Amino acid sequence: MAYRVLGWTVPPHPRLPRRLLFIFTLSLSCTYLCYSLLFCCHRIMPGPGLGETRCLLVRNVGGKKLLQKSHYCSLQAGEPREGPGRPAAPAAAAPTGLGGRTPPRPRQAEPRPEGGNRTGPPPKLGTKRLPRAIIVGVKKGGTRAVLEFIRVHPDVRAVGTEPHFFDRNYDRGLDWYRSLMPRTLESQITMEKTPSYFVTKEAPRRIFNMSRDTKLIVVVRNPVTRAISDYTQTLSKKPDIPTFEGLSFRNQSLGIVDTSWNAIRIGMYVVHLEIWLQYFPLSQIHFVSGERLITDPAGEMGRVQDFLGIKRIITDKHFYFNKTKGFPCLKKTESSSLPRCLGKSKGRTHVQIDPEVIEQLRDFYRPYNIKFYETVGQDFRWE
DSSP: OOOEEEEEOOOOHHHHHHHHHHHHHHHHHHHHHHHHHHHHSSSOEEEEEEOEEEOBOOOOOOOSSOOOEEEOOOOTOOOOOOTTTTTOTTTTOOOOOOOOOOOOOOOOOOOOOOOOOOOSSEEEEOOEHHHSSSEEEEETTTTTHHHHHTTTTTTEEEOOOOOOOTTSSSSHHHHHHHHOOEOOOTTTTEEEEEEGGOTTTHHHHHHHHTTTTTTEEEEEOOOHHHHHHHHHHHHOTTSSSSOHHHHHHETTTTEOOOTTTTHHHHOOHHHHHHHHTTSSOOGGEEEHHHHHHOOOOOHHHHHHHHHOOOOOOOOOGGEEETTTTEEEEEEOOOSSOBBBOOOTTTOOOOOOOOOOHHHHHHHHHHHHHHHHHHHHHHHOOOO
């Protein structure tokens, strides 16, 4: 039906084209909205948990399914979020578990050190521990040789210098003492040696208070030879000291020995041992023969390794006899494959002592030696 308006005939507007136009316009709007969503899929939406973000992942845009089901992901702290005009985050970004605002400028993620340590240098292996074994004596008995020989073993780590903790530095505390120790693994044994512990009355109780399970090593030697070696060392430092005979006796003609002189007193082994046995059983004390350490170092060190509960690795192949010094040296050490002997102060020539004085000292030490043999169940054959 037509209408007449001012003499013009206006044809009727069909409804169908208008509906098609509306549907077409709506389709364009939906399409625009859909592509807008696809364009925004690179933006990271805040997630419900702390440090979590929700990502919309595009899968097969041209297929039936445009968006995969959303999931939660995390960005490394300090990484920029994806979005228009920003570079995409690295695919292998690792979670940090911390939230935070996105920095204004993109920054490339730093590589993570091995072991998961993000900052600082990699940690040193091992831990500083209190010693499980101590060479407590005796002076001029061969303690330095035992320490250097046992350090060849991979399961032993030892302090090179003498800490003197249980006799001179006890007031500094166990933390100070531990700080002197080398780093060791759980399977390794920490050791130290201070020969003066054996004649220090307070040392047994102090070591017991640190750990009643501590293993003790005592290197003993013929007390007369030991006293002469002790005097020789002192004489090299103090040339003006009295003679050996003058220091050894209160009255030489009567054979009265001066036991207050430290060089004489140290050799009375059983007297000192009685104090140690008040705190430690004999099974926790190992005695090394200073004489056999020279003639059979591998055998003596084998018994030391057995006492420490470690495999016998130190054998004859580690030693050679140095004729100049008169004692064995290492063919190879822990840090070098070159032969190595002890310092110049080891193996020095002893001063000449009157044989009558030596015989008097042997008579003095004889009862102490016999009682020492009986106590430890070992004959060192010093008579």
